[in-house]
Amino acid sequence: MDLALQQLVNGLTVGAFYALIALGYTMVYGIIRLINFAHGDIYAVGAFLGLSLYGLFAVLHVTNPVLTTVLGLVVSMGCTGLIGVLLYRVAYRPLLHARLSILISAIGASLTLEYGLFLIYSPSFLVYPHLFGRAGPPLGGVEVSWLQVLIFVSSVALMGALYLLVHRTKIGMAMRALAINQDAARLMGIDVNRIIAMTFFLGSSLAAFAGVLTGLYYSQISFLMGFLIGLKAFTAAVLGGIGNIPGAVVGGFLLGVLEGLAAGYFSSRWKDVVAFAILIIILVVRPRGLLGERVVERM
Numbered sequence: 001m002d003l004a005l006q007q008l009v010n011g012l013t014v015g016a017f018y019a020l021i022a023l024g025y026t027m028v029y030g031i032i033r034l035i036n037f038a039h040g041d042i043y044a045v046g047a048f049l050g051l052s053l054y055g056l057f058a059v060l061h062v063t064n065p066v067l068t069t070v071l072g073l074v075v076s077m078g079c080t081g082l083i084g085v086l087l088y089r090v091a092y093r094p095l096l097h098a099r100l101s102i103l104i105s106a107i108g109a110s111l112t113l114e115y116g117l118f119l120i121y122s123p124s125f126l127v128y129p130h131l132f133g134r135a136g137p138p139l140g141g142v143e144v145s146w147l148q149v150l151i152f153v154s155s156v157a158l159m160g161a162l163y164l165l166v167h168r169t170k171i172g173m174a175m176r177a178l179a180i181n182q183d184a185a186r187l188m189g190i191d192v193n194r195i196i197a198m199t200f201f202l203g204s205s206l207a208a209f210a211g212v213l214t215g216l217y218y219s220q221i222s223f224l225m226g227f228l229i230g231l232k233a234f235t236a237a238v239l240g241g242i243g244n245i246p247g248a249v250v251g252g253f254l255l256g257v258l259e260g261l262a263a264g265y266f267s268s269r270w271k272d273v274v275a276f277a278i279l280i281i282i283l284v285v286r287p288r289g290l291l292g293e294r295v296v297e298r299m
Contacts, residue, residue, distance in 0.1 A: 002141040007264035008257060013148045013217065015256020016155035020210040021233035022240070022248035023162060024203025030179045030243035031199055032096060037106040038087060039207060040230015041113035046080040046208025047221045048117055054129050065131035069216070076212050077205040084204025085197045093193065110226075117223035125222045128215040151213050158209060159249050162202065166245060175199060179243070239279055241289030250290060255279065 021043050028036045053072045062068055091109045095102040132147040166172035174195045177185040186192050214229075215221050236255045240247025262274035282290070 003264050004261070005139075005142045007260040009142055009144050009148065009260075010263075011257035011260025012253060013151050013256070014259060015253035016151050017210045017214055017229065017252075018233045018236045018255050019159065019249045019252025020155055020206045021229065022237040022252045023159065023245060024207050025234050025237040026240075026242050026245060026248040027175075027199050027203050029237070031175060031196060032092075033099075034092065034102060034106065035234070036092075036203075037103070037230075038091075038109035038113055039203065040226035040228075040233065041110050041117075042080060042084055042087070042204045042226070043207035043211045043214075043229065043233075044117060044221070044223065044226035045083060045113060045211070046076050046204075047211030047215045047225065048121055048126075048223075049076045049079055049208065050212035050215055051126060051128060051221065058129075069131060069212075073209055073212050076208045080208035080211075081201040081205040084200040084207075087204075088197055088200040093196075114223055114226065121223065123223065125220045128219050128221065130219060131216065147216060151217060155209075155213075158206065162206070163245060165202075171195070171198060235276070235279055239282060239289055241291040244289070244291050247289055247291035254290075 021039065024039050024042070025036060028034055028039070050072045053075055054068060057063070057068045057071070062071075087109055091105045092102055095105055132145065132150075134143070134145050136143065136145040136147075136149060166175060174185065174190045175198070177188065177190060178192060178195055182192055185195075211221075214225070232255060233252065236251035237248045238251070239255065240249070240251030242248075258274070258278055259271045262271040266274060
């Protein structure tokens with residue numbers, strides 16, 4: 001029983017990363033029907049920016065772990081969000097009506113970001129600072145660190161804030177209008193390009209948030225870190241029902257828990273195989289995803 005609970009905790013932690021990244025996939029797809037292959041690499045960019053900021057804080061002798069983490073997250077999210085907007089304007093906006101070309105452009109953007117990190121930083125793994133120990137709240141035989149608590153609580157809070165923004169604000173209303181019909185939204189006076197750019201900013205910021213927390217959790221990052229997690233986050237978005245924000249969150253956490261249980265009861269080497277096999281079965285049975293009914297209304 002303790003093993004199951006331990007893997008559940010670990011799975012929810014990793015699932016928070018998947019859910020945050022999956023939200024970017026699902027928001028962009030919901031509005032412009034683009035599978036943004038570069039989104040996983042945006043997550044990697046956020047992690048590397050966070051590492052650079054931690055280096056800057058060390059030079060400036062700013063050592064408070066909470067302060068540096070908050071500053072690192074906020075600045076990384078802002079900078080990465082702007083990179084996401086730049087990516088939209090340069091690589092996607094001119095090709096919005098060319099479906100095949102925009103997919104190829106997304107793949108090119110992904111490789112550009114990956115090997116840009118390779119050239120700017122290093123081909124080797126880079127080490128994140130150890131700011132938080134393994135201590136945590138007492139939960140019987142289950143080990144939970146304060147960092148895991150921080151990851152889970154802050155991620156859920158951010159997802160809740162995004163949900164409120166989409167469903168309770170004018171910007172969110174405009175995003176949902178675009179998801180239904182862009183031409184009608186334009187006739188209603190909505191600045192379509194501004195709203196799409198805002199969507200890229202939000203999705204990229206969430207990915208950067210996940211990237212920095214991933215660095216703190218695993219203590220190391222590499223320039224290829226965005227490929228596999230990007231693939232898994234996209235799978236999580238499809239599992240939950242791509243285009244559906246609650247579906248992306250459910251899919252992300254479910255994928256994380258499945259992986260955690262597979263690693264605990266089989267082997268960490270088999271977790272990807274087991275998780276994806278279960279996901280394939282679910283998608284064969286329910287191809288529109290777990291919350292597929294809401295795909296029609298999208299966001």
